[in-house]
Amino acid sequence: MHLKHLRVSIWFLLPLLIFSCKKESELGIKDLAANEDVANFMENYKGRGVLTDSLATPTAPEDVLKDFTIPEDLSLELVLSEPEIAQPIQVSFDHKGRMWVVQYQQYPYPKGLKITAIDNHTRVKFDKKLDPPPAGAKGADTITFFEDTNGDGKYDKSTDAISGLNITTGVALGRKKIWVLSPPFLLAYADENEDGLPEGDPEVHLEGFGLEDTHAVANSLRWGPDGWLYGAQGSTTTANINSKVSKNVAFLGQAIWRYHPETNVFELFSEGGGNNAFNVEFDRKGRVFSGTNGYDRGPYYKQGAYYIKSWGKHGPLTNPYAFGYLPNMPLEGEKKRFTHSLIKYEGAALPAYYNDLMFAINPLHNFIQLTAFTEKGSSFENVDKEIVLSTTDKWFRPVDIKLGPDGGIYIADWYDSRLSHVDPRDTWHKTSGRIYRLGPKTGDKPIESFDISTYSNEELVQLLSHENKWFRQEALRQFGDRKDLSSIPLLIKLLQTGTEQEVLEALWAINLTAGISDEVGKMGLNHKDPFVRMWTVRLLGDKQSLSPAMFQELQKLAAKESHPEVRSQLMASAKRLTSNQTFSLIENLLNNHEDSEDPDIPLLTWWALEEKATSDREGVLAMMADDKIWNHPIMEKVLLGRLMQRYIMEGGEENFAMATQLLEEAPSSKHVKILIEGLQEGLLGREMVTLPDNLLKILEKNNKELGDSPLTLALRRREEKALAEALKIVKDPNAEIGLRLSYIQVLGEINQDEVVPDLLNLVKNGQSSPVIKQTALHALQSYNQKEIGEQLSKAYPGFRDNVYVREAAISLFASRKEWAMDFFNEIEQPKTISPDDVDYHLARRFRLLQDEEINTRADRIWPNSKLLTSEEKTKRINAYGELIGKGEQNVKKGRTLFLSNCGSCHQLNGEGGISGPELTGYDRSNPDYLLLHIVDPNADIREGYEVQRIVTTDGRILEGRLKTQSGGTITIEPPLGGKSTVLSQERIAEMEVQQTTYMPERILEHLSDQEISDLFAYLMQVK
Template sequence: MKTLLRLILSLTLIAGAEAADWQTARVPDKFDFTGTAWLRAWVKVHDSFFLKHERNLFEESVGVNIRDLTGAHEVWVNGKKIGTGGAFPPAYQSAGSTLFRHKVPVGTLRKGEWNEVAIRMHVPSGPGGFLGDAPFIMNYEQECIFEGEWEFRAGDDYKPGGALTQKPARAAFDSFHESQRVLGRTEQVHGPSLPPKESAAKMNAFDGLKTELVLSDPQIAQPFHFSFDERGRIWVAQTRQYPYPAGLTMLSRDKYYRAVYDKVPAAPPNHVRGADIISVHEDTDGDGVYDKHKVFVDGLNMANAAVRGHGGVWVMHVPYLLFYPDKDGDDVPDGPPVTHLSGFGFEDTHAQANGLVWGPDGWLYGCQGSGTSCRVRRPGLDAPDSPGAHFEGCMVWRYHPETRAFEIFAEGGGNTFGVEFDAQGRVYSGHNGGNTRGWHYIQGGFYLMQGVTPGKFGPPRNPYAFGDLPMMATTDPVVRFTHFGAFADGSAMPPKLAGMLFSIDPLHNEVIASRRMPRGSTFDTKDHGVVVKSSDAAFRPVYIANAPDGSIYVSDMYEFYIAHGQHYQNQIDPTTGRIYRIAGKDAKLETDINLAAKSTEQLIALLGHPNKWHRHTAARLLGERKDPKAAPALKEVIAKDTGLGAFNALWALHQSSGLDDATAVLALKHVNPSVRSWAARLLGDEYGINRNLGLPPARKEAQLLPTNVFDTLVAQAAAEKDAEVRSQFACTARRLADVQAFPLVAAVMGHDEDVNDPYIPLLCWWVFEAHIPSATSEVMEFFKARTLWDEPLVMQQVLPRVVRRFAVDGKRQELLLVAQLLKLAPGKEQATQLLKGFEEAFRGRAMTGLPEELITAMASSGGASLAIRLRQGDASAVREALAIVADAKAKPEDRLLYARSFGEVRSADAVPVLLKAATTDRSVELRKAAFASLGAYDQDSIAAGTLEALPKLPEEARAAALTLLSSRVRWTQALMAELQSGKLSLSLVPGDIADHLRMNRDKAISDAAAKLFPKATTTGYDFKKKLAEVETALTRGAGNPYQGETTFMQRCASCHKLFFKGGNIGPELTTYQRDNLGTMLISIVNPNAEIREGFQFITVETKDGRSIGGFQVDRDNQVTVLRGLDGQDVTLGAQDIKTVQPMGRSLMPEGMLEGLSEQQLRDFFAYLRISHPITK
């Protein structure tokens, strides 16, 4: 026992002596030492560091990040060296200001304990230390910044130790938050890997299939995309630069790895060279082996797809779509590339625009993932500062190489990677979630965005869509995720698998086959099973397509670490990649694959070929050649063929010479439904216009279809038995001029069987939505037809949405249209359906400002709610509504509704109820509404009660109270007396209210306000100097958008909304060109330089003595609606208005950025420039 006590005492003395050798030091900072020294601290990591999720994602993603540590360094965690920067003597080398990420091996950290992080440093001469940011530890989603007190020890006589069970007295960190520190390229960590042939041996194929390795590293690497040219050669986009664009510096990012960079990279050839390669590979002897390899272009930067066509090679080189001319086909660019499109986003490079593929209609298709946004422009056609086509998140787009039209073909989907066309020309893509094999896209569709969480994605782009199309349903338990897929459509595939969707799942290293089953106008899927599975965990299939030889090819990124966050953490190997062939075991590969050498007649003969690649390539070549001799033969195929050849000939004819009227009529009545569907679609392209986002060709208005063609189209729509064809007819109707669109969609809506179809009801509604407000009168005229009101699809699906559209904005003229529709309703059943749409429009909103005509119509329909009876002055309704306002247990939305209503429905009994709610209720929104409604009542008790409560009001409600007090002279005089006497603090009055008081029409009030609130002079204020100062500050470091959000909420959110957060007084910023820093800076620093239309501040004097300031949000010959400084709307009858005075200035004050440090400025602008929401 004595021996044990002596040992414990000895260890205690040693530990105490060691602790005495350590000093405290601040990090980041300089340390005065020469030679070698140590820093150490302890961290208790977040529980998520040990979460078992998708192959140990979180524990595999742990790293200690270091930047700007002078000299050389080593990092140790729990006694284990995890990384080195630079080199220690004798071959000393400084690490410089390089960013280092030192991976923490799995099993190193101890859960619930204090893990030691020790840093050994060496400098030949002092001082040393962290000269920039503090180091930090992070996993996939959480991080802890080691900023603060560390322990420091000079010398090299320390041996790092293990974790502690008790919290140390100092240098202890346990504050974790969602990861947002800027990252960059560092030394890359390669996961476990096998040579190509060994990995290929671990591929297992089922159902009579076999796999063959056709290309591999080092010949190719990172094959994100491949395509086949008309000679059957494979073009590979080797995206080796991923994930960090060369030449850019990350300024900020969010927890989803969506970043803001310091600039937009220049397009080639003036770009910063990167590592990406476009290569072409050829099988010269037809033995199935690629034996000739050539680099077409290298040094690219974020190039992820390439296809050949129209005399050159099209390359998706984000943010640009480039065209490299190569007319002679020698695989050497004829000159520098032509930039056809610009403005694709690269906030998250794993979700950037990608997947180039030629559509059967001659357009070039691509897609965009969930983590990026775009503002697409066409250099040479669109001005550099034009709005462009702005879109946030997932979508499919297309571009016409001849007309230069750009269209967003369909909006929404999963994290879209790749575009697939099936045999009939339908469009598909995959999903990065579970429970589906992907999305079936139709023209102009609005689909469910990948997520609806407000913390990650913004609101729907079209607020009037009133619904979205679903992904393909399945009853199978589909685990995450089906990245992309291709349909088996080739002669080398087993017949029993023909037409099945081959989906790739990179997370589980497999390919799955699924059948499609019609579900109305779209499809469900049923899994057949796994057809290819690798036991090599690094097999990561990322692209799949039908090949010229009749097989299916799959590209393998070949990465042990597959999550994009791991790639941003530099856990990636840019030197690996493989491409496999999947074919039947005994299948004969097609060798007749050089279509470039074939004549027009031979190409036409291939339009019915069993291989999709042959059919589609032949149609494309016929379109490019535009041989006039082809048209008669193609028309004959359309007329006589009933299968594949018919619609492939239709595509070829469209691309080469266009559809004449006779062929269009023939195609619309064709026995093959795909021909009928495509005839309608091509007519819509030819005569209509894109009504989704896009950039049009020269013609911007729809032209009318020839009479005989249109009559045939409408007749066929009325008689059409195929739901999928009817859905395309509705899509086509949306593109046409209203005079033809409405009769066509009427024929579609006549099919009662479509009332619950997954697509058709919404497609029909979107026809009318596209023509509101441009053709509102025509919409109203259309629905005067009595027969429409008896059709289930019209009554249950379309008309309720028409009413909702007219009601949702609350504009008086549109509400009057609702009244007209209610009068048109032939019975109570129809009126009930209309009222459902009306109620949906006002869900969560006050039913105020309703025209008397609408109130009467609603009452006559038998659907008068309490709100309507209140508006009619019903005494019992007044009592019931006041009881609800006073009842703290009533529904909050109901209390808010009726509190606002009493601002228009005046009742003396309302004053005490409203005043109590305004001054004592827990709900700030109810208080604001009550204060706004009290402005309609001229009772001095209101001012007295408000003044008494003012100092105790929450800040959000105080603005509404001050707005109320400044609306009537007597009340304002009482307010000024309290302020002058000192009973009320001047600090209670914000700047915008002070401005309003200084401009009061009563001279005594305005003079007193000028003395109490002297306006700061801006004479001599140098806006240019301030702009320069802010611009310089923004270049000096990185910003934190999460910290910047706090500044936005404090300084901007009372007026402006960004995504889901903020007020509705000033312009919404979500779609504003926030990527244009110059324009945004001017608007903030000098807000009066340009005032957005519709946001000029005005003052209205009423005949009953009120003075109300705000923005005019609605006006007609009967009412004016103002939105006040408190965000509340006030409706004023024209008969009540005395004068309207524009103030000629912006409500936004100058000096918005004053008082912010440089770091706060960087944080603020990092938040303003986010392309997606970052918090809920």
């Protein structure tokens, strides 16, 4: 097909095309829905986020460059546009320099499936599984490659390599195959002659990537320098992966994964991070980066590490004993959501200023951010520089960014006024899409045509010295394809004589060709360049077992290694080795390096130790026979408490024996205290754990050093003597306050009904301090006794004067139906309680009981807590919209109004609270967007701020954010701050994400017209 045709006529027809797409979409809901409930939900769902904007008109391709702003030393070129491409999701280049584009036109729903269920985040379930091609329905996704046939630098020929695909996000060429990531599958089409056209039906290499949310499916397929195929998975899908070798590798949400095409092994490379991971970038040192849909730039992924997630929405980590996570790289700069894809520029064609800087695409704000990497121990901090590309065209939605063979930066533009996936209606503009090239201002000449697959081994080795990273990466792919042992002497020579980067490239090429021998491994471990050493460690670690001689070389390196990234990789690789090698390597690193302040190494050390904690307990004890290990800061701050917590949480005879032995061998009371704290953490949320006598004896032995700990443990074992002694202390106003609070908290966890009268008296006693009353109220929530509600509702006027006690009491009443009724009775009949005592966020808690009578009474008592109807919201949005931008606005007064009405929860321009989403990075220039989310705050609950509704097995109702989920317990954090609650999962009958937030819908109703105008003037101000 020849390009650049029908473009003008297409744009005359655009309004008709948009109308047609909408009509087809409306009909499609009936075709998609498997039942009436789903159809009604899809029809009536109010979309959230940046939806289709009928007022934002697209710009014709021939005019679009006029809207862009770029630096004077760069140039921007429109490479491809509709009708040649539509909805491009991935761009890449092959060995001939051809541009491959994955066109994601089937998005958002797979062809041939019906939706049986859909949730408020528009995650869906389907009626059946997809079949791999050629079976099953033919979708609209297409993989196309584009060529420059006459050398003028323009793509003048296109070929649809594979069409009829059904939800396809990635393609990569290699090993004489065309690899296609088409969830739930990773497919391989034979391509022996490497012409880019498949030779028959595909082979399924992987199966099990989830389809619940097709904006978060597996994506970003590409080769790593180690010969594995890498990819990402987004936040709101599941996976249970099977290959010929790997079985049932299950994980939830975002991760970086990899697959080895020769061994057929699939594994998680790193888990979590980046929120909705949709990018995999390798820099010239082989580091893995990805973007984020949050406020920073994304994570630097370490092998085998765990990263931050939105636990409530995205699910727990695969390891319940991870006991921590690494953050994304810290950012110094304006935190504007979101830069979900990035490259580190190493193409040598742009001016030197841009070398090693991050180019991060921001589809929400229609720009590309330039960001620097600053070393921070074994990781990085990011420092924003300038916006390197921006446009006034609101349809500009960059979704992928890649380095090209010419050193230019290629940007795939989805091109749509809509960005948000949170709308089940398929209103996407299916016929648009663009690709741009950002290059030097000087206007470099088109590179000559090439075909790297025809290069000799000598020529491939020469490519490893190319100044453009793209050519070096493609040369590595060719070495992996050929596995020609005759190239090894050439590569060994480069390994011995090359520059630091050339040596690293040679190491990768040798591994791809023949693997890493002990001889090459020794050379790599002793090389002067830290990244050669780092990658030698990683490639050796991937073997998972080293010869004694090779491990000795690794140990020599570990003892003297000066570079933190190498030590970081040593810890990551330690996790993968055999037990004796793991423990020896950990011990070596701890004995010779401090590293306790490094951002990554302490937790990497824990994860290496945890990997062997129960499979080789003797190895753990042998490693800890050395007092020097006990006294290492990482052991004291990170490892020791977690190790004890790990054994206690899993329980069982062998693990309790380990806990006992650790206490026996602890070299000091300081270490005993750390172990006991870990033991206490392991017991949190569990009603009763039967600890063995020998463990209890050693705890009693350390009574002097441990203070109240043995009594707390005895309480958890429900010993009558301990209970009596604890109650005596709790009731004694002269006892140490910390001790009293500690015991009250435990009394709320052990389910001993006889303590209820004493806890009630603490609340009702006018001499009790507010903190004692508050803690007792929290403890009483655990007891399902009718007299609690009866007594406290009548006593309420006597302790309501303290706001924290008052809120604790109201939270108690809202946790059980009978107690709520007692509270309502005191409000409505004798009127001893004022309805004004109950703020909006507390009033709405009664609705969590999901009881019709409760709701009716709550509506009567607090009418403003009742949710607005759709009609009421629309009326308010229209009315407030008339006030925005009219007359004179006072931004200074608007700031004051923001701080008094919104600032307790939200932060803007560095001011305000943190219990709600930070607002600075949002698109605040759109008044309709702001109004929707202020009048209807439940329309789009930001990831990380979801509230869970939990019903315990005895009928108690709790709510809060899911803070952690590990080892059979969950920790719930109150949405607006306060004391967390730890629950055993055995005590949870139901847990679901709430569809409402704490933010009141009527927050603007008490403001005057002028105040609303001033508030929005401040909100919409962009600094």
